[in-house]
Every structure is written in structure tokens, then in C-alpha cells.
Amino acid sequence: MTVSVLKWGQHNLDLEARPRIMGIVNITPDSFSDGGDYFDPETAVAHGLAMVEEGADILDVGGESTRPGAEPVGEGDEKARVLPVIRSLAEKVSVPISVDTYKSSIAAAAIEAGASMINDISAGRFDPAIFDVAARTGVPMVLMHMRGVPRSMQARPVYDDLVSEVKTFLHEAAGRAEAAGVAPDRIILDPGIGFGKTFGHNWTLIKRLRELVEMGYPMLVGPSRKAFLGYLLGGAPPKARDSATAAVVALAAYLGAHFIRTHNVQLARETLTVVRAVMKADD
């Protein structure tokens, strides 16, 4: 199975022409890169609208930080953060809105409020009923690889064979989703850059991305401003990691990624335009 167009409801994403850009809307006080910047709903909505103007193909709205060591957020708080923003954005934009949650109740409420995609960093491990929500509503679902849980995932992650373990995990997650009734052509996979990985693991997953793409499902990659880039640049803070992010985005796109999750949409769009020029160039 190779999915070249993702079509559902009134949405139609051509995955062949270029990777699709997912702009991040974090309504959290504590995300590593932009925590607190868009905590106010009106600011979050304005940020989402600005990203659509810049060329975002999808907006990913999240209300719980998943940075290493982060504490979980209660269901009530998460709903209060994401639902008003999703409702308002859904009225104003035509691009699909994704909800970044691993909770089935949040996913269901978000879809009710106008979201049309689920981004689950736990790949259904934390709340398997989320598969039923995806199956019942027919929305696409991102299944991401993570070792353990965010609070402890960075405590000495060790793999015998990183790429094959990530592939097996994603393969099994897709199998569970399909067994619960999620259509195979609604599943998107993600190696989970920074989730239960050393910096070296992140570089290996990017270098060998093609092997993951060869699994046949659309592949999403989220390197944006992550710690491995800051470390490589000698301690650059998150907002000074955009050019490094662009380099990884270019490589990921060249190696076959279908979706790029990013904080800086304008930069991703320009980067992908360059990659496209290379890929279309005469031999």
C-alpha cells in the first residue's frame, strides 16, 4: 500500500507533489519551544491564522506539553484549552485541524468542535479507545513511536536495533488501529524524533528515514526546534534552532517524508520549495 493522496470529508491532500506542512499551535504554559506564547485562546487562534497565511496545510492544536519530564494535564483543563481554539479556527480556515492528544475523550470532543485529524503521540497505547474515535469518524490518525511515557522517556533509552524496533512498533500500532476499524489509508506514521531517543538515535532515524517510508504509510516527521539541534549548535535556545530545523526538514523531504510538523511554517515552505526544485531538476 502506498498512499499518494489523502482524501476525506472535504479535505484532499496530495502527498506526492511535496510534503504537507503541519503548523504547531501549542496552547500550553510549558512546551519547550513556545510554552506560554499562545496560551491565551485569541493569541492561539491568531497564530493559527497566520500560519495558514504562510502556507500551513494542516494546523495541529495541542493542550498538553509532551516535553521530557512533563506532567500530564487533566481532561477538563485540556478540553478548556483546545476546544475553543479548534472551534474558532474551524470557522475561519478550510485546512484540516488536527488535535494533538492521546485521550479518546479529547479526540472525540475536538472532532465535534471541528477538528478532522488525530495526532496521537502514544499511537493508541495510553487510551486504545482513541482508535474507535478515529474509526467511527473516519478521520486520519498519526501514530507516533515513543519509548515509555513523556515523564521518563529520556532516561537512558537503549535499543538493540533502533530502526527495526521503531518499524516493528509502528507496524504493530497500525495493526491495532486497523483491527479497531481504522482504514489503512487513514493511517500516518511518525518515528517520534526526541521521544525516548538519544540525540544519536534522532540522527540515525533521519538518516535512515527512507526505510520507514518504505513501510508504505505516509510518514510525518517532527524535528522542529528539538533539543538535539540545540546541542549540535553548542547550546542554541529553541527559537535559535530554526535554520538547523530547516536543514533537517530538507533532508527528511528528500528522503521521502510526507508531512513536516513545524513551528515556523514560512521557513518550512521555502525549504520545501528548494527541495522540490532539486527533485524536479534534470539529471
Ligand code: PMM
Ligand atoms: N512532537 C511534539 C509534540 N507532538 N506529534 C508528532 N506526531 N510528532 C512529533 O514529533 C511531536 C508531536 C513535541 O514538540 P512541541 O512541544 O514543540 O509541540
